[in-house]
Amino acid sequence: MKIALVGCGAVTQAVYAPLLSRRRDLFEVTAVCDLSRTLADAVGDRLGAPGRHTSLDAMLEAGGFEAVLVLASGSHGDTVRRALAAGHAVLCEKPLALTRAEVAALPEGRLMVGYMKQYDPAVRRAEALLAELGGPEAIRSVEVTVLHPSGESQLAFANLTRAGDVPADLVARLLEQEDALVSRALGEQAPAQVRALYAVALGSICHDLSLLRRFTGSPAEIGHVETWGNAPGSVEISGPLPAAGRFSIRWHYLEDYPAYRETVAIHHDAGTLELAFPSPYLMNAPTVLTVVSGGESRTEWREVTEAFEVQLAAFHAFADGGQPPLTGRAGALEDIVTAQRVAARYAVQHGLPIGGEAA
Template sequence: MGALKVALVGLGVAAQVVYLPLLARRRDIFQVSAVCDLDGAHAETLGRELGVRSYDRAMAMLEAGGFDALIVLTPGSHGPLVKAALACGCWVLCEKPLAYSRAELHGIPGDARLMVGYVKQYDPATQRLLSALGEAGGARAVRRLDATVLHPSEESQLLFARARVSRPASERLAPYLEADDEAIIQALGTVPERLRRLYSQVLLGDVRHELSVMRLLVGSPATVDHVSVWPDDVFPPSVEVSGRLPDPAYGRYGLCWHHLPDYPVYRETIAVHHDHGSLELCFPTHYLLNAPTSLTVLSRAGTAERTAAYRDLSEAYERQLVAFHRFVTQDEPPLTGLDGALKDIITAQRIIRRHAEQTGLSVGGECGE
């Protein structure tokens, strides 16, 4: 088939800095046909520059059609929009989180035309680690998985970019914020604002990256044994989570996420220690295209310690887009679909429940089931 006709909804930083440049780079397999943003003037400006139709309502764009697939880049929960797009017959690539509650996803079949964008799963270094881990014995050989994120402000990570800001009117934005609030209540019940934001902004907004890599390598956590959140007077706070890896692994994991506004540079490391050595990923900020993730492999050769380092310049987001194209044109399953996204929502809810138990808070909704 020819180039896949795609529409984009949500024209913020991710669209301008990542997706639109890569879609332009891959005109051999993609053709942007329409764009949408709640800020109609912003959408019109980008649409005019791209030479495509622009909309300020996603449903109007879906009803007009003229494209095969939808890329969802809006903030907040994506559940209702994804369901509407699937009902219209679109293939969907949705940025995470797919939803804030499990209830939002009721009615979506497991074989839906849905791919959830977890770009670090498609990083060439992650894929190489997965292969090396398989050679070492797979998940069963893992003794420990550690993930640490040092997260400076978004502004400092985007100093190189010149993205234009979407400024939708408050009355246009209000229904979506209300729907997000309802979804969080479905997930957690009525809880303090700080707990709501910890769940939606930190766990499903950022820690989901580490959960997705863990899920790819060894599976979702079997237990959430301990959660620490500190300091009490700062948001976003630091978060530490630990527990047991799933069977057949017999190891444990630790996740540490720190928001440090003035930290020099974004840094994320994921280390896997197994019976025969260690594998460590070091990710740069995901806003920089073709900035390689490094993989360091520590092993033994006879009586000597051997260290090998790998850096691949192929772009993870581009690899993800190519995988989406294969999903649509060749029915090749994505690394994360509905099932994987649901597992991450459940893990985030288990983290909140454990944190609530340790701090004397009460949670309800899906989290309290």
């Protein structure tokens, strides 16, 4: 399948470029696009892509590919809209967008949203075990803890090419557009701490929201939200699960923490299913599933199959054969709605203004 990449930054260089290099049985990268010509050339050289662009319109007009991977930072709504309108299948990294309106504006087409943890073999096994236990109704609680060091420390091994050739006025204009989208989501008067919380919810905690969607369904209510520490700081979110039990998410940005760690513990009457995730940038580092059952029996299961690679293969099966993805536009919209509920609950608790879609 001939594909094009939009965005040649950290996640493309550290994750997608190595995987696409070794999965040439599935994909041929024929075009890349980035605001930085330096990054476009670096990734294009690495993957042998003849098309190098700094404009999405120019890339779409040139064509020569069947599908588009949207890997840039920020909201992806407009990029996805244009790629779908041009008739391409699209794999879009999370979040799909910053607003519900952007999702509503998307045309019909083949869209898969990338939450690679959903494709992790350990997660799929946990889903199967949970189904054997009785499904969401068997859950007493889901408890998530994320210890998040700086992105720089997580990516120190990757020897990234840096962009220094994007005009400052273009960057400023894009940041203004992004801020306008956040204002549409949260209201013009939403203060900095509410905006920062929304950024964390959609940029990182959304992975855990996507797992809740798989295990239990999206929370219909957010009961409590708190933040502390210098932004992005720490975030605590809790509330009832849709079928039974409750959930809690504790997310901590720890600048100098030695290594990324994320645990998701599903407690039920007869034991616990616990997932421990490594840094997402470490290819083929295993996620460990620990099963605790009666009589203090503990079983560990790990698999070195890379979740991002499974996700790429699933996209090929979706775009080429119509096999439904684990998250399409409906699931991505659920996560946007949940993130807006998180921001709204925090604002209400603290007497802060909230408007826009979140109101």
